[in-house]
Amino acid sequence: xxxxxxxxxxxxxxxxxxxxxxxxxxxxxxxxxxxxxxxxxxxxxxxxxxxxxxxxxxxxxxxxxxxxxxxxxxxxxxxxxxxxxxxxxxxxxxxxxxxxxxxxxxxxxxxxxxxxxxxxxxxxxxxxxxxxxxxxxxxxxxxxxxxxxxxxxxxxxxxxxxxxxxxxxxxxxxxxxxxxxxxxxxxxxxxxxxxxxxxxxxxxxxxxxxxxxxxxxxxxxxxxxxxxxxxxxxxxxxxxxxxxxxxxxxxxxxxxxxxxxxxxxxxxxxxxxxxxxxxxxxxxxxxxxxxxxxxxxxxxxxxxxxxxxxxxxxxxxxxxx
Ligand SMILES: NC(=O)c1ccc[n+]([C@@H]2O[C@H](COP(=O)([O-])OP(=O)(O)OC[C@H]3O[C@@H](n4cnc5c(N)ncnc54)[C@H](OP(=O)(O)O)[C@@H]3O)[C@@H](O)[C@H]2O)c1
Numbered sequence: 001x002x003x004x005x006x007x008x009x010x011x012x013x014x015x016x017x018x019x020x021x022x023x024x025x026x027x028x029x030x031x032x033x034x035x036x037x038x039x040x041x042x043x044x045x046x047x048x049x050x051x052x053x054x055x056x057x058x059x060x061x062x063x064x065x066x067x068x069x070x071x072x073x074x075x076x077x078x079x080x081x082x083x084x085x086x087x088x089x090x091x092x093x094x095x096x097x098x099x100x101x102x103x104x105x106x107x108x109x110x111x112x113x114x115x116x117x118x119x120x121x122x123x124x125x126x127x128x129x130x131x132x133x134x135x136x137x138x139x140x141x142x143x144x145x146x147x148x149x150x151x152x153x154x155x156x157x158x159x160x161x162x163x164x165x166x167x168x169x170x171x172x173x174x175x176x177x178x179x180x181x182x183x184x185x186x187x188x189x190x191x192x193x194x195x196x197x198x199x200x201x202x203x204x205x206x207x208x209x210x211x212x213x214x215x216x217x218x219x220x221x222x223x224x225x226x227x228x229x230x231x232x233x234x235x236x237x238x239x240x241x242x243x244x245x246x247x248x249x250x251x252x253x254x255x256x257x258x259x260x261x262x263x264x265x266x267x268x269x270x271x272x273x274x275x276x277x278x279x280x281x282x283x284x285x286x287x288x289x290x291x292x293x294x295x296x297x298x299x300x301x302x303x304x305x306x307x308x309x310x311x312x313x314x315x316x317x318x319x320x321x
Pocket of ligand 1: 074075076077095103146147148149150151152169170171172173174184201202203204205207208234235236260261284285286287288321
């Protein structure tokens with residue numbers, strides 16, 4: 001296969017997404033391949049063979065008639081899947097150890113924060129109160145992970161090593177050593193019933209939209225050693241019913257929530273999530289990824305593909321992830 005041109009299309013003003021810096025990185029790892037930055041008024045769209053994209057505007061990618069593959073520069077492809085005009089070529093998502101490990105750091109940090117009563121202890125410090133509460137062992141706490149794919153399975157393994165009881169829920173059956181695995185609609189209630197800390201690492205698809213709602217929270221372990229179940233969502237904002245989360249925090253159905261993702265990002269200044277005493281908010285940075293690792297991953301995939309090999313981590317368009 002001829003050496004194709006890689007077009008980089010980044011639609012973000014965030015500091016870590018500066019398009020020029022990505023172009024420099026791709027130039028460095030693409031072994032002489034032509035790399036162009038879009039938009040480029042002088043470029044013939046027929047010259048583009050690969051697109052490396054972040055948040056393209058729907059319709060952008062339909063302009064390239066000779067596209068061979070699209071590389072999304074993140075793990076979640078929900079925004080791309082919503083583009084009806086997306087060309088019918090392989091869509092590859094990012095799955096690199098750097099991203100996986102950072103997500104595991106986030107999950108472990110927030111599980112431990114709630115398990116070790118950090119919000120309560122920081123409040124006690126502010127109020128000059130020396131009032132330790134009983135501390136349960138990790139082995140008394142079940143962390144239930146919704147989505148045990150690349151990210152969920154790695155977090156499960158580290159939490160298990162810390163001594164937590166860990167269970168996972170997926171679409172199809174999974175076997176993970178030391179983790180009790182449930183799947184599908186049939187396994188959902190049993191998974192929820194035992195869960196004290198619910199971690200969501202699902203992709204956003206038509207099936208998972210607003211899956212984090214009152215019905216689900218009400219099924220979590222009502223006898224949790226933590227007092228009330230805790231929610232940690234680092235998947236996508238569209239997975240959560242935000243009014244339900246706030247109402248469930250207020251009436252005790254949930255004890256606390258760590259949220260990295262929101263329906264509207266940035267979260268509007270008047271949102272209750274900013275100030276709610278039981279919410280730990282992070283600005284969708286659970287797993288910012290090293291651009292060097294991602295550009296090297298894309299360059300390697302293209303080189304292998306042109307040499308006749310297969311692409312890895314291709315999205316199944318029918319499943320939506
Ligand atoms: N906050 C951040 O900074 C950040 C960063 C990166 C990624 N993310 C989010 O994390 C998500 C997961 O990433 P990943 O790399 O772990 O994806 P993945 O490897 O594709 O794993 C997805 C998991 O979700 C399960 N799943 C999908 N649909 C389901 C359904 N309807 N019912 C039950 N389980 C279902 C899958 O089940 P099977 O095992 O049966 O396929 C799989 O276990 C991404 O899609 C993205 O939205 C967030």
